[in-house]
Amino acid sequence: MTARRRGLARAGRLYLAAVLLFLYVPIVVMAVMSFNASQLYRLPVDWTFTWYLRLAGNDKLISAGLNSVWVAVVTTAIATVLGTAASLAFFRYDFRGKRLLQLLLFPPIAIPWLIIGTAMLVFFFWIGVGRGLHAMVLGHVALALPYVIIVVTARLRSFDPHLEEAARSLGASPWQATRRVTLPWLAPGMVAAALFAFAVSFDQFVISYFLSEPGVSTLPVEIYTAIRKGFTPEINAVSTIVILVSMALLLGVARFYRFAGER
């Protein structure tokens, strides 16, 4: 019986390792290829830094990268503030229509981005907002808001509302109570939410693709164009950098937000 159980445990570990291997193979391959001198990705690898050096001189990719960062930073700031405010209202008050407002957070997550992206394109064109980085910010905030509200609400769930009451009864104004008691306590949740929002925006391709103007695009849109046109190995180099940035962000989130439940 114990021998059989040990066998099962070993099989389980092997299985987990296999799934992880499947998840990481393409990422590792991409990173390795970014150091491969062969343009046709010939194996074995002929190690070189050429593509990273070329990247430094590729103005198109660099400006797209800067656009990505700009859009993501603005999106993060707006989404975190608006989302935290809405979460506070949901936490403090019980009102008619609250369930509806909470349900309305799901369409931006659940409707395929293709449909939301094209709808934004149609509407923004119609009312004269047009395309470009400002349109992308409009769209990215909408996508990030539900995540921010969910993450901040999760943090608020373990907040004791009596703390606010105590501050009030000791003479603090509602604003003071919020700023000195609630927000400091919320800070880790807000940092996690902000990192979420940044990642949602930084990695967003579909919405940006439909809202990009010719000549002004973000990194994912530029990468897509390069892939469709017949790619250059510089794309591997920039993709490797993008992946590293995104993963660093998640590790940042993990510091502030417990993913795997209670320890």
Add this chain to the structure above:
Amino acid sequence: MPSAAAEAPRVSRVHLRAIAGLTGPAYVWLALTVFLPLSAMFYFSFLSDVPFGKRVAVLTLENYAAFFEKAFYRTLMLRSFRLGAEVTFYCFLFGFPCAYLLAKTVKGRWREALFLLVILPFWSNALVRIFSWTMVLRGNGVLERLVNWLVPDYGPLNLMFTYPAIVVGLVHSYLPYMILTCYISLEAIDDSLIEAARSLGARRLTVLRRLVLPLALPGILAGAILIFVPVVGSFMEPRILGGRAGTFIGTIIEDQFTAVFNWPLGAALSFLMLGFVLLILLVALPLVRRAT
């Protein structure tokens, strides 16, 4: 989300103002960027042309009729739904055991570390991950090398621009969703329930079928919806990995907006797709619930 009905303060006029001030900005934003655009697109789907400039647009059902008249669109819609179903199935098949092992056999710090490892790739750019598969699946690529190393003289193996390539790429993209949602519901199952069932003589498979699967169902369903819906509407993955074999309803819709510029038809196809997705969810979910 909390429903602290008992503890929440009574709603007065002052509170109403606070509620409106706190939730207003977020929801006005959502209205302007999601709900109004969707309504506008719904309206466009009934127009003969886009109402820009001097163009004359009249109300029509033509765009919807086009879908039902041309077998081409129907075939592609079915193809997209088949792709969605297959990808969802594979994600469940490979993801559920993984979530179970993580939630029930791994403990402590290891669990947290492995869990992070599972969702880490999910955090990287979807486009970039799909692109990296092209280097694995292409002729003389990593997969061909690996197979020939395992089975000497296997010969060339090129999966690029085939249906399986699209499935592999999409399963890779969406597998962490299923692992995540299943993990959350599996973690909530009390271990002593499983021990009790075992000690009462239930076999492992019986425990799985009668206890674990039904209790994990909400997580499985949430994962399935989160995967099925976007996969049906995918266009970038089929384009990169499928090439000529990658024509789906999603790519046709994209074409209407970026290449053909027939926005009303694209809008109608989008809403038909959304309608069919909702229909399938409405029919399938109660059936699955009853079956377990």
